[in-house]
Amino acid sequence: MSRALIITAGAAGAVLLAPFALGMAGFTTAGITAGSVAAGMMSSAAISSGGGVASGSLVALLQSAGAAGMSATATAGVASVGAAAGALVSGAVGLLKKMRK
Numbered sequence: 001m002s003r004a005l006i007i008t009a010g011a012a013g014a015v016l017l018a019p020f021a022l023g024m025a026g027f028t029t030a031g032i033t034a035g036s037v038a039a040g041m042m043s044s045a046a047i048s049s050g051g052g053v054a055s056g057s058l059v060a061l062l063q064s065a066g067a068a069g070m071s072a073t074a075t076a077g078v079a080s081v082g083a084a085a086g087a088l089v090s091g092a093v094g095l096l097k098k099m100r101k
Helices: 003-025 037-048 058-068 072-100
Strands: none
Touching: 003 058, 003 072, 037 058
């Protein structure tokens, strides 16, 4: 498998899996799921800020992405992280192949 294909698969996979991961963490279209990781994050954020979740905080951004989907900027960021992960995997595979010879 070529290096470019692995990097592209990493980018595409990250973009496709991000909404699923947000939902599994508790950031859903219906709001934050009770008892979830998201609920714990929201509670911690509210306690640390004196009772509310600050606009623009990590919890607010993740909830926005979970409820309405990711913006173009967020999608590009997720794709970049996925591509970087793909590059790391590709490099590791190349190194292991060299070590086996």
